Amino acid sequence: MGPVIIELASNGETPKSRNRHVPHTPAEIAADAIACFRAGAATLHNHMGKIRATGQAAADGYAPGWKPILDAFPDAILCPAPQQSDDLIEGLSHIGPCARLGARQASLDPGVMNFCNSGEDGLPGSSRGQFGNGLDDIETTLEVMQKEKVGPALGIYEPGYLRPVLAFRKARNLGRGAVARLYFSGDHNFVDGRKGGFGFGLPPTRAALDAYVELIGDSGLPWMVGVFGGDTVRSGLARYAIERGGHLRIGLEDHAGDRTPTNLELIEEAAALCRELGRPPATCREAAAILDLP
Numbered sequence: 001m002g003p004v005i006i007e008l009a010s011n012g013e014t015p016k017s018r019n020r021h022v023p024h025t026p027a028e029i030a031a032d033a034i035a036c037f038r039a040g041a042a043t044l045h046n047h048m049g050k051i052r053a054t055g056q057a058a059a060d061g062y063a064p065g066w067k068p069i070l071d072a073f074p075d076a077i078l079c080p081a082p083q084q085s086d087d088l089i090e091g092l093s094h095i096g097p098c099a100r101l102g103a104r105q106a107s108l109d110p111g112v113m114n115f116c117n118s119g120e121d122g123l124p125g126s127s128r129g130q131f132g133n134g135l136d137d138i139e140t141t142l143e144v145m146q147k148e149k150v151g152p153a154l155g156i157y158e159p160g161y162l163r164p165v166l167a168f169r170k171a172r173n174l175g176r177g178a179v180a181r182l183y184f185s186g187d188h189n190f191v192d193g194r195k196g197g198f199g200f201g202l203p204p205t206r207a208a209l210d211a212y213v214e215l216i217g218d219s220g221l222p223w224m225v226g227v228f229g230g231d232t233v234r235s236g237l238a239r240y241a242i243e244r245g246g247h248l249r250i251g252l253e254d255h256a257g258d259r260t261p262t263n264l265e266l267i268e269e270a271a272a273l274c275r276e277l278g279r280p281p282a283t284c285r286e287a288a289a290i291l292d293l294p
Contacts, residue, residue, distance in 0.1 A: 001245045001279055002279070002282070002286075002290065003274075003279055003280050003281060003282035003283075003286050003290075004242055004246075004247050004248060004274045004279045004280070004281055004282060005042050005043065005179075005222075005224060005247040005248070005281075005282045005286075005287040005290060005291070006040050006041045006042055006043075006247070006248050006249075006250055006267060006270055006271065006274070006281050006282070007041070007042070007043040007044070007045060007079075007153075007181075007224060007226075007247070007248065007249040007250065007251075008033060008036045008037075008041040008043065008044050008045070008046075008250060008251045008263060008267060009045050009046075009226065009249055009250065009251035009252070009253035009254055010022075010023055010029060010032055010033060010036075010044060010045070010046045010251050010252065010253065010263055011023055011024055011029065011046055011047055011251075011252060011253055012047055012081075012251075012252070012253025012254070013047065013051075013253075014193075014252050014253055014255075018193045018256070018260075019252055019255075019260040019261075020260065021252065021260065021261070021262040021263070022252045023046075023252075023263070024049060025065075026048075026064035026065035027064075027065075029046055029048075029065035030064075030065050030066075030067075030068035030069050031068075032262075032263050032264070033046070033065075033069050033076075034068065034069055034072050034073070035263075035264045036263055036264055036267045037069070037072070037073050037076060037284070039264055039267045039268050039271055040267055040268070040270065040271030040274070040281030041250075041267050041281075042076075042077060042281065042282045042283060042284045042286070042287035043076075043077035043078075043079060043105065043284075043287060044069065044076060044077070044078050044079065045079040045080075045081065045105075045107065045153065045249075045251075045253070046062075046065065046079075046080075046081070047081045047253070048061040048062050048065065048080075048081075049061065051081070051083060051084050052083070052084050052085070053083060053094070054083050054085050054090050054091060054093045054094055055090070055093040055094055055097060056094075056097045058080070058083050058093075058094035058097070058098070059094055059097030059098045059100075059101055062078075062080055062098060062101060062103075063101055066078055066101055066102060066103075070102050073284060075283075075284040075285050075288065076102075076284050077104045077105060077284055077287055077288060077291075077293070078098075078101075078102055078103045078104060078105070079103060079104070079105035079106060079107060079153050080094060080095075080098045080103055080106060080107070081107055082106075082107050082108070082109065088137055088140060088141075089140075092140075092141060092144045095144055095145065095148050095150060096144075096147075096148045098150075099148045099149065099150050103150060104150055104151060104177070104288070104293050104294075105150055105151045105152070105153045105177065105179075105293070106145055106148075106150045106151075106152065106153065107152075107153050107155060108133065108138065108141050108142070108145070108152050108153070108154055108155070109131065109132045109133055109154075109155040109157065109161070110132075110133060110138045110154055110155075110156075110161050110164050110165050111132050111133070111156075111157065111158060111160055111161035111164070112130055112131070112132035112133065112134065113130065113131065113132055113157045113158055113200055113201075114128070114129075114130055114200070115128070115129055115130070115131060115190075115191060115200065116128040116129070116189075116191065116198055117189060117191045117192045117194075117197070117198075118189040118191075118192055118194035118196070118197030118198060119197075119198065122196055122197065122198060123198065124198045125189075125192075125197070125198065127191070132157075132161075135164060138164055138168075142168065142173065142174065142175055145175055146175040146176075149294040150177065150294065151175070151176060151177020151178055151179065151291055151292075151293045151294065152174065152175060152177065152178045152179075153178075153179055153181060154178060154179065154180050154181060155181050155183060156180050156181060156182050156183060156212070157183050157200055157201050158200070158201045158202075159201075159202070159211060159212065159215060162180065162212070162215050162216065165178075165180060165221070166215070166216070166217075166219055166221070169219055169220075169221055170219070175294075176292050176293065176294045177291050177292055177293040177294055178221060178222070178291075179221075179222045179223065179224060179247070179291055180216065180221055180222070180223040180224070181223075181224055181225075181226060181249055182209070182212050182223055182224065182225050182226070182246075183201060183226055183227075183228055183254075184201065184202055184203060184204035184205075184208060184209075184225065184226070184227045184228070184230070184237060185199035185200045185201050185202065185203060185204075185227075185228060185229060185230075186199075186203075186204060186227045186228060186229035186230015186231070186235065186256060186257075187199075187229065187230060188229035188230060188256035188257065189229055190228035190229040190254070190256070193229070193256045195256075197229075199229065200228075204225075204227045204230055204232070204235040204236075204237040205237075206236075206240050209225065209237065209240055209241060209244065209246075213244055213246075222247065222290060222291055223246050223247065224241070224246055224247035224248055224249050225237055225238065225241040225246055225247075225248060225249065226248070226249030226250070226254050227254060227255075228254045228256075229254070229256045230254075230255070230256060230257065231255060231256075231257050232248060232249070232250055232254070232255075232270070233250070233266070233269045233270055233273060234257075238250075238270060238273055239273060239277065242273065242274060242277045242279055243277065247282075248270050248274075250263075250266045250267055250270045251263050251266060251267075252266070
């Protein structure tokens with residue numbers, strides 16, 4: 001087994017009220033990411049605070065945070081967040097401009113799931129919705145990604161999300177550079193960070209990861225693990241994923257628990273574990289080769 005790709009999921013929609021270390025301004029995002037790349041991260045997924053911006057306006061939101069990163073790490077692998085729009089094509093219109101800024105991946109959630117805040121006794125709260133994509137939208141999004149020559153970073157919230165991904169890969173129309181981000185639900189609600197809140201999908205256990213790995217089978221699809229509403233390293237999931245040949249998604253977009261670490265602290269913990277297990281963190285160049293990025 002080769003080196004481990006560590007993806008930094010730097011901020012997402014996590015507010016500073018939950019963790020004061022979450023980077024949100026372009027300067028914060030850049031400084032935080034540069035430190036994490038030096039510590040072992042190879043890819044960056046970040047949000048830029050304007051989830052409804054599309055097209056060039058969205059790319060302009062990413063640009064001031066990304067430029068210092070690319071100045072320091074010209075081969076850094078950058079991945080913007082999905083942008084929200086009532087029109088699918090408009091919602092995808094930032095991918096091309098972001099690619100021209102230097103992005104080499106784009107995010108796609110290949111399925112539909114329920115999400116909510118925490119209610120009483122672990123029940124769904126009052127803030128509810130669904131997000132994701134149906135099959136037609138998945139096909140269209142993959143076509144746009146292939147046209148713009150970016151790799152699809154696939155958010156797998158439920159085992160059923162993997163079914164279309166594996167079908168597209170078998171038919172050779174998933175495109176180059178694909179990676180499955182296997183998301184597990186920790187013991188905190190990933191919307192509001194409340195402990196014991198309503199969760200999703202599978203828990204971060206060996207049996208759950210085994211189920212995903214069995215589905216992936218001999219497809220050759222690279223995969224990584226992340227725990228929404230938990231701690232990927234301290235849960236033990238990171239260790240098992242490294243042992244099984246997988247990669248890691250680490251960062252304050254996902255993390256929740258009894259401590260409020262920095263992204264750098266989380267990346268350093270993950271990198272140390274990789275070295276302990278004989279699979280050092282991949283460089284940006286090594287990660288691009290492992291993923292077969294365009």
